[in-house]
């Protein structure tokens with residue numbers, strides 16, 4: 350029996366305000382839309398949802414580069430319901446290398462047509478796609494062929510922070526064993542490149558560096574769905590605390606239009622991020 354279970358009506362109703370336009374209930378077939386679908390903040394970009402599972406002390410992994418199961422079975426089912434709703438699922442190279450994730454949708458009844466496009470941001474091509482689970486699943490028609498977002502080979506200037514997409518079906522990226530430092534790409538460029546390739550919605554699942562960066566860019570993120578598992582990881586774990594803005598008048602992000610729902614033992618917090626100038630003042 351599949352470890353991924355169908356969501357209840359209540360669970361779907363809780364999530365639907367945070368899903369991309371055209372979100373649908375897998376039970377009722379492709380045509381059946383869930384109500385309350387959103388529009389992307391910026392029509393030049395896909396609808397973007399940031400989602401991850403954290404411990405109560407704000408950690409996403411037990412140690413750097415270590416795959417760690419934080420969320421319980423009910424939120425795992427939620428993740429697959431969510432993956433059903435998006436054109437693409439994106440992770441950073443650190444997660445691809447550490448977790449070798451499948452990034453496909455295993456929700457009951459999901460067909461190859463329903464599969465999201467796996468996308469890995471890997472500027473220096475350190476992820477061994479040819480040996481990966483994503484590659485294997487694509488060959489078995491259980492997932493789509495992954496795309497790798499990398500830096501263009503011919504850059505006019507070292508300050509250029511644009512990107513190119515390598516489509517697995519066209520060519521397999523070569524692995525670069527000598528990669529030392531990762532050239533940063535503007536997140537807006539990444540999202541624009543995806544939109545240009547026909548991706549209208551993307552769910553970003555991590556890992557830690559990606560989450561930290563994006564929590565400081567609320568203007569690019571439409572919704573956030575965070576699973577909080579009832580556990581503490583403790584010192585040495587991988588935190589997702591974003592860098593503080595230089596001005597004490599600002600927070601990295603705040604979450605508006607929030608909702609909370611319990612899935613099994615986990616609490617899911619969902620909301621819409623915005624830039625806030627209301628700092629949390631230290632108590633006097």
Ligand SMILES: NC(=O)C1=CN([C@@H]2O[C@H](COP(=O)(O)OP(=O)(O)OC[C@H]3O[C@@H](n4cnc5c(N)ncnc54)[C@H](O)[C@@H]3O)[C@@H](O)[C@H]2O)C=CC1
Nearest residue numbers: 401402409410415441442443444533534555556557558559
């Ligand atoms: N609990 C959860 O929900 C999740 C936990 N994780 C955990 O997170 C850890 C991995 O996190 P990290 O090591 O921080 O890796 P990461 O997955 O955040 O990837 C970071 C790498 O992605 C690339 N990258 C990201 N943004 C970029 C940009 N704007 N421009 C250019 N390159 C960019 C770079 O190569 C960078 O080194 C693993 O332990 C994994 O298990 C990962 C996903 C979800």
Ligand SMILES: Nc1nc(O)c(N)c(N[C@@H]2O[C@H](COP(=O)(O)O)[C@@H](O)[C@H]2O)n1
Nearest residue numbers: 402417418419420448450451452453554
């Ligand atoms: N929802 C959730 N809970 C956790 O406890 C996690 N560690 C993650 N990690 C994310 O899920 C990916 C694994 O996906 P597959 O099951 O292999 O398809 C992993 O790479 C993270 O992105 N998520």
